Amino acid sequence: METHREKNIIKIIMKMGVAGMAETGLSNQGEQEFGACEALSLSYEDWQEKVRAWNEPRFRADQITRWIYVQKVFDCHEMSNLSKGLREKISYELLMTLPILIQEQKSKDGTFKYLWQMADGQRVESVILNHGGYTTACLSSQVGCPLACSFCATGGMGFVRNLTSAEILGQFLMMERRAVELLTGKGNGINNVVFMGMGEPFLNMDDVFASIRTLQHPKMRALGARHITISTSGVIPGILALADFELPVRLSVSLHAPNDVLRSKLMPVNKTYSLSSLIEALRHYKEKTKERVTFEYVLIEGVNDDPQLAYEMAALLDGLEPYVNLIRYNPVPGKEAYKRSSETRVKAFCAALKELRIEFEVRQEKGTDIMAACGQLAVSANRK
Ligand code: SF4
Numbered sequence: 001m002e003t004h005r006e007k008n009i010i011k012i013i014m015k016m017g018v019a020g021m022a023e024t025g026l027s028n029q030g031e032q033e034f035g036a037c038e039a040l041s042l043s044y045e046d047w048q049e050k051v052r053a054w055n056e057p058r059f060r061a062d063q064i065t066r067w068i069y070v071q072k073v074f075d076c077h078e079m080s081n082l083s084k085g086l087r088e089k090i091s092y093e094l095l096m097t098l099p100i101l102i103q104e105q106k107s108k109d110g111t112f113k114y115l116w117q118m119a120d121g122q123r124v125e126s127v128i129l130n131h132g133g134y135t136t137a138c139l140s141s142q143v144g145c146p147l148a149c150s151f152c153a154t155g156g157m158g159f160v161r162n163l164t165s166a167e168i169l170g171q172f173l174m175m176e177r178r179a180v181e182l183l184t185g186k187g188n189g190i191n192n193v194v195f196m197g198m199g200e201p202f203l204n205m206d207d208v209f210a211s212i213r214t215l216q217h218p219k220m221r222a223l224g225a226r227h228i229t230i231s232t233s234g235v236i237p238g239i240l241a242l243a244d245f246e247l248p249v250r251l252s253v254s255l256h257a258p259n260d261v262l263r264s265k266l267m268p269v270n271k272t273y274s275l276s277s278l279i280e281a282l283r284h285y286k287e288k289t290k291e292r293v294t295f296e297y298v299l300i301e302g303v304n305d306d307p308q309l310a311y312e313m314a315a316l317l318d319g320l321e322p323y324v325n326l327i328r329y330n331p332v333p334g335k336e337a338y339k340r341s342s343e344t345r346v347k348a349f350c351a352a353l354k355e356l357r358i359e360f361e362v363r364q365e366k367g368t369d370i371m372a373a374c375g376q377l378a379v380s381a382n383r384k
Pocket residue numbers: 145146147148149152153154155156197198199200233375
């Protein structure tokens with residue numbers, strides 16, 4: 001006859017049998033109680049509450065979060081300044097499930113693309129870019145994406161599920177550990193985070209915001225103010241929520257077309273949130289936060305690269321002090337109808353923007369050879 005504790009351990013092992021595909025830390029599975037809490041989902045206030053419940057001094061919360069978010073030590077038994085008793089309490093109550101690295105690819109320009117597997121077998125990609133001495137992590141917020149932009153590889157995958165805040169932070173921590181090893185060897189980590197990987201971050205707002213709180217908290221990862229950017233296809237409730245968010249986060253909007261007819265063809269989300277309602281939300285965001293908004297515009301040959309559209313764009317964004325990132329379309333398998341704009345067309349589009357006094361840059365492509373560039377992230381076979 002199994003005891004209650006034995007039954008619990010069997011349940012944990014069953015649970016870990018699924019989760020076992022992912023790298024684990026903090027807990028000793030044999031000691032752990034069923035229903036253990038995922039450590040990466042804890043806020044700083046949650047950690048303080050935990051150490052209070054364990055009758056430990058408050059500074060223990062700072063020590064633990066420093067081990068995890070600064071030192072990247074995920075096994076509590078290696079947290080050498082904690083007492084044995086505290087390590088045991090952590091290991092009994094908390095679970096840390098980190099994504100397992102399935103594949104790492106390096107581009108000739110120094111961009112790295114990672115394929116991660118989550119505890120349930122679902123896979124996402126994320127990217128590390130190096131530019132001007134800074135390292136930027138491009139994180140995914142969903143497995144797939146429901147918004148089906150016609151030019152995007154992720155959109156072609158369909159939607160599987162949202163990532164949890166712990167899974168979002170897991171991507172960051174694992175990439176930062178690799179970044180330190182691979183890129184510098186000097187202990188330098190990631191400087192910037194952009195939510196521009198797989199998925200629409202504003203359709204997973206609670207978990208994206210929770211991960212940002214952890215990344216920016218001075219006692220956790222302490223990523224500097226304004227070093228995080230959320231890129232949205234124009235999900236208005238998210239823009240309004242970001243306007244009220246307590247932390248300074250940059251906003252980038254994927255525009256790709258300056259009128260509703262063309263934009264709805266490229267981005268079906270435009271049928272729900274039209275350009276006029278999007279602009280109204282952005283005016284509110286700008287007024288509330290005093291932040292400038294960046295617009296992404298992918299140039300697709302013969303589709304949205306007519307200089308006339310630059311004039312429409314200038315009229316649409318009038319008063320918003322826009323900064324426009326022009327991106328030459330990156331090839332995506334299965335979307336052969338879409339081609340990157342020729343140099344001549346890019347130049348003509350830029351000339352129009354210049355004449356209109358719209359600030360812009362043509363973004364240098366990164367990681368195109370490993371399909372790590374904008375719109376190219378996709379996972380062909382997500383496991384069930
Ligand atoms: S471009 Fe962004 S919002 Fe559109 S389908 Fe791709 S991931 Fe989703």
